[in-house]
Amino acid sequence: MADVARTAGVSVATVSKVVNNKDGISPARTQHVRQVIADLGYEASLGAQSLRSGKSGVLGMLVAEFEPFSTELLKGAGAAIKKTDYELLAYSGKGGSAQTPDWERKHLSRLSGTLIDGAVIVTPTGGESSFAIPVVAIDPHLGTSSLPTVRCDSYTGAVTATNHLLSLGHRRIGFLGGRQGLQSSTEREAGFRDAMAAAGVDVRPEYFGEGGYQPELSIEPATRILTSPQPPTAIFAANDLSAIQVINVAESLGLSVPEDLSVVGFDNVPDAALFRIPLTTMAQPLQEMGALALHMLDDIIAGRETVTNIIMPTHLVVRASCAPPTSP
Amino acid sequence: MADVARTAGVSVATVSKVVNNKDGISPARTQHVRQVIADLGYEASLGAQSLRSGKSGVLGMLVAEFEPFSTELLKGAGAAIKKTDYELLAYSGKGGSAQTPDWERKHLSRLSGTLIDGAVIVTPTGGESSFAIPVVAIDPHLGTSSLPTVRCDSYTGAVTATNHLLSLGHRRIGFLGGRQGLQSSTEREAGFRDAMAAAGVDVRPEYFGEGGYQPELSIEPATRILTSPQPPTAIFAANDLSAIQVINVAESLGLSVPEDLSVVGFDNVPDAALFRIPLTTMAQPLQEMGALALHMLDDIIAGRETVTNIIMPTHLVVRASCAPPTSP
DNA sequence: CTGAAAGCGCTAACAG
DNA sequence: CTGTTAGCGCTTTCAG
Numbered sequence: 001m002a003d004v005a006r007t008a009g010v011s012v013a014t015v016s017k018v019v020n021n022k023d024g025i026s027p028a029r030t031q032h033v034r035q036v037i038a039d040l041g042y043e044a045s046l047g048a049q050s051l052r053s054g055k056s057g058v059l060g061m062l063v064a065e066f067e068p069f070s071t072e073l074l075k076g077a078g079a080a081i082k083k084t085d086y087e088l089l090a091y092s093g094k095g096g097s098a099q100t101p102d103w104e105r106k107h108l109s110r111l112s113g114t115l116i117d118g119a120v121i122v123t124p125t126g127g128e129s130s131f132a133i134p135v136v137a138i139d140p141h142l143g144t145s146s147l148p149t150v151r152c153d154s155y156t157g158a159v160t161a162t163n164h165l166l167s168l169g170h171r172r173i174g175f176l177g178g179r180q181g182l183q184s185s186t187e188r189e190a191g192f193r194d195a196m197a198a199a200g201v202d203v204r205p206e207y208f209g210e211g212g213y214q215p216e217l218s219i220e221p222a223t224r225i226l227t228s229p230q231p232p233t234a235i236f237a238a239n240d241l242s243a244i245q246v247i248n249v250a251e252s253l254g255l256s257v258p259e260d261l262s263v264v265g266f267d268n269v270p271d272a273a274l275f276r277i278p279l280t281t282m283a284q285p286l287q288e289m290g291a292l293a294l295h296m297l298d299d300i301i302a303g304r305e306t307v308t309n310i311i312m313p314t315h316l317v318v319r320a321s322c323a324p325p326t327s328p
Numbered sequence: 329m330a331d332v333a334r335t336a337g338v339s340v341a342t343v344s345k346v347v348n349n350k351d352g353i354s355p356a357r358t359q360h361v362r363q364v365i366a367d368l369g370y371e372a373s374l375g376a377q378s379l380r381s382g383k384s385g386v387l388g389m390l391v392a393e394f395e396p397f398s399t400e401l402l403k404g405a406g407a408a409i410k411k412t413d414y415e416l417l418a419y420s421g422k423g424g425s426a427q428t429p430d431w432e433r434k435h436l437s438r439l440s441g442t443l444i445d446g447a448v449i450v451t452p453t454g455g456e457s458s459f460a461i462p463v464v465a466i467d468p469h470l471g472t473s474s475l476p477t478v479r480c481d482s483y484t485g486a487v488t489a490t491n492h493l494l495s496l497g498h499r500r501i502g503f504l505g506g507r508q509g510l511q512s513s514t515e516r517e518a519g520f521r522d523a524m525a526a527a528g529v530d531v532r533p534e535y536f537g538e539g540g541y542q543p544e545l546s547i548e549p550a551t552r553i554l555t556s557p558q559p560p561t562a563i564f565a566a567n568d569l570s571a572i573q574v575i576n577v578a579e580s581l582g583l584s585v586p587e588d589l590s591v592v593g594f595d596n597v598p599d600a601a602l603f604r605i606p607l608t609t610m611a612q613p614l615q616e617m618g619a620l621a622l623h624m625l626d627d628i629i630a631g632r633e634t635v636t637n638i639i640m641p642t643h644l645v646v647r648a649s650c651a652p653p654t655s656p
Numbered sequence: 657c658t659g660a661a662a663g664c665g666c667t668a669a670c671a672g
Numbered sequence: 673c674t675g676t677t678a679g680c681g682c683t684t685t686c687a688g
Contacts, residue, residue: 001681011659016683024657043434047375047442048681052664066406066416071399078394078420088394090418092406106371114375114665115443270598329665339675344667352673376665380680442681 001042008036019044051114059297060116061090061290062107067241068269069213069286070122073138076290077120084298089116102126108135118301120293123182123213134300136293142183148300148308150293154184154266157282157314158191161236161264164280164316166199169324170234170262174207174225176218176246178238185213188238188266207232211242218242222249226261233261233325240265240272240281247277247321258323268317278319285312329370336364347372379442387625388444389418389618390435396569396597397541397614398450401466404618405448412626417444430454436463446629448621451510451541464625466617470511476628476636478621482512482594485610485642486519489564489592492608492644494527497652498562498590502535502553504546504574506566513541516566516594535560539570546570550577554589561589561653568593568600568609575605575649586651596645606647613640 001019005012010033017025018033025033036042050056061077063070074090081088091111093103100106104124108131112119118134129146137147165173175192178185196203206228209221218237222245225232237243243265250261257263257277265272268283292310299306329347333340338361345353346361353361364370378384389405391398402418409416419439421431428434432452436459440447446462457474465475493501503520506513524531534556537549546565550573553560565571571593578589585591585605593600596611620638627634 012682013659013661013684014657016681017658020683022683026657029657041433041437043437045379045442045681046438047379048664049683050664051373051375051379051666051680052682052684054664066402066418068403071403074394074402074418075396075399081420081422085422087422088420090394090402092409092416094409094413094415105369109369109371110374114373270602273602274598340666341668341675341677342673344665345674348667350667354673357673373665376680377667378680379664379682380666380668382680 001044004033004036004040004042007040008033047114054113056115056117057086058089058116059084059086059294060111060119061088061294062104062111062119062121063090063092064103064123066090066092068271069239069241069267072269072286073120073122073290073293076287076292077294078290079287080291080294080298084294086117086298088294102128104128105131108133118297120290120297123179123184125179125181134297136297136300138289138293139182139184141181142186148296148306150289150296150310150312151184152284152289152312152314154187154314155191157266157284158188158236159195160314160316161266161282162192162195163199164318165234165236165262165264165322166195166201168234168262168322170232171201171325172204172207172230172232172234173201174209174232174235175203176221176225176235176237176242177208177210178213178242180210180212182213185238192236207235211237211245213239213242215241215245218245219249222246223253226250226253226255231261234263234322235261236264238266240267240269240279243279243281243321244271244275247275247279258321259326262322262325264322266314272317273319277321280319280322281317282314283317284314288312329372332361332364332368332370335368336361375442382441384443384445385414386417386444387412387414387622388439388447389416389622390432390439390447390449391418391420392431392451392453394418394420396599397567397595400597400614401448401450401618401621404615404620405622406618407615408619408622408626412622414445414626416622430456432456433459436461446625448618448625451507451512453507453509462625462628464621464628466621467510467512469509470514476624476634478617478624478638478640479512480612480617480640480642482515482642483519485594485612486516486564487523488642488644489594489610490520490523491527492646493562493564493590493592493650494523494529496562496590496650498560499529499653500532500535500558500560500562501529502537502560502563503531504549504553504563504565504570505536505538506541506570508538508540510541513566520564535563539565539573541567541570543569543573546573547577550574551581554578554581554583559589562591562650563589564592566594568595568597568607571607571609571649572599572603575603575607586649587654590650590653592650594642600645601647605649608647608650609645610642611645612642616640
């Protein structure tokens with residue numbers, strides 16, 4: 001900006017006013033400064049600009065990691081942002097899967113105030129529920145219910161998935177859970193247990209594992225479940241990525257899917273369909289959810305009336321990873 | 329930070345030193361300040377921090393829009409960032425499909441210096457080739473070849489795709505091109521023309537259209553090609569999203585795919601496989617390309633030796649959208 | 657209408 | 673070892 005001011009022979013204050021379309025600058029000067037700006041290819045520094053003014057015109061999508069789940073949400077948010085006056089910035093820490101719990105608070109305080117005017121946080125793990133800027137959560141932690149939230153109906157979805165397995169004739173069914181504390185994870189387990197109970201089938205402790213929604217963390221519990229004395233004939237995994245890992249583990253153990261083991265996932269991320277054994281799964285409308293969250297955020301910032309708690313339905317997508325059990 | 333300083337009874341300078349692990353602070357004070365920071369949940373503002381220091385510890389991925397192509401690249405970059413000491417931020421302007429040419433320069437000058445230490449820019453449209461911070465381009469504009477670049481071998485890919493159609497028996501083949509000026513687009517058209525010439529089949533002007541790689545822009549040219557007096561029996565579209573649009577247009581015109589019309593795309597984004605008529609397409613290793621670009625960027629910033637021009641191979645993925653022509 | 661000056665949150669000299 | 677001072681690029685009073 002200093003360059004522009006010097007070249008145009010005016011003060012930086014004047015340039016600033018031209019950039020921000022403030023009035024109080026003569027048409028001639030305005031014109032001239034605009035020209036210089038164009039010539040020099042100047043763009044205001046987002047950091048400095050919002051540091052000073054407290055507004056950035058940017059909305060953030062905070063994720064732990066860019067994996068299929070969050071990028072689907074991002075596509076939805078990216079489509080939705082076009083209808084607003086904001087730009088969209090997606091941010092992931094470096095932690096990756098080994099995220100500190102509470103990463104969302106860290107990221108948020110790092111970015112809020114100087115970089116983003118509001119944020120959509122994806123599967124936040126902390127219990128916090130009040131932040132410096134407007135926030136909408138997607139699939140949050142259990143205690144966070146006071147935040148405006150978009151989620152899917154995990155409980156009903158889990159019941160449906162379990163019933164699908166049951167209706168195929170399975171009785172020895174395992175469950176690979178998600179991440180401790182996330183509401184979706186708790187609900188999916190509850191749905192599984194209730195559906196089993198309703199069918200009068202008992203659940204065995206040795207058929208339970210926790211994969212944290214992550215492929216790497218799913219190997220050990222999947223292996224343990226599948227190598228138990230009398231292994232299950234089917235497994236319901238709490239998300240697609242861990243379901244895929246279950247299949248990998250099963251095959252490395254010499255089992256065929258779906259002949260020896262049926263597997264059903266949750267989410268319906270693209271990877272589920274693309275996997276070499278197309279995965280039967282409970283679909284969440286992820287892009288739609290991302291778009292809804294972004295619109296909620298926009299509404300909240302603008303002070304518009306808005307729903308604060310959206311629960312989307314799921315539906316069963318039948319592909320190739322499930323079959324009736326072959327042995328009793 | 330002022331809060332922290334006040335609560336801890338020290339100056340902001342001291343807090344800053346503690347935050348940045350500078351030495352010259354007594355262990356006791358350091359300990360105490362750390363405690364206060366933890367209690368207050370303080371995180372340094374990224375904007376202010378990098379405004380002052382000129383470093384942010386963040387790498388950017390600049391895209392015109394979050395669509396399947398760029399999000400695949402983003403997944404790769406997200407995986408690669410974990411091996412570096414940087415965090416990753418993805419940024420899309422609000423322009424969407426109606427981006428001003430030159431959006432990458434705008435975004436870059438807005439973010440560089442105060443927010444990111446380097447950037448991967450996806451399908452930049454401008455001719456510029458020198459920026460304030462290190463930059464790696466993915467699939468750039470024709471004139472931008474002086475930038476470190478990652479791309480795929482579009483020419484060979486286009487030849488392969490065209491030959492596939494030819495080998496199926498097609499002779500009346502249309503071509504729906506990409507975006508003016510992008511090197512990939514030019515190469516795909518050249519590959520198509522050369523393959524046709526090599527087979528001794530001539531190309532008809534009325535079978536050519538330009539879809540800008542975008543679904544919305546593909547409707548009109550696709551309609552025009554398919555309603556020409558003697559329509560083609562096959563179309564090669566320069567990317568998957570426009571190929572999918574071609575199929576939509578064809579069906580709305582009463583044509584069946586692949587019976588009446590074969591369609592082959594390019595990219596192999598997840599959507600290609602998920603489309604109701606799974607798309608035959610030329611696959612690019614998108615995630616790998618995103619990861620490579622990020623590593624190149626990291627190397628360049630660190631002053632490490634690195635390749636500056638990577639061209640990845642493509643391969644044909646046969647799905648359901650192509651068949652031999654039924655009528656002569 | 658225009659510019660000088662103060663200050664956003666932070667870091668980098670430099671004194672003490 | 674610690675605090676004071678200056679200033680990153682920008683916006684915003686406030687005088688002129």
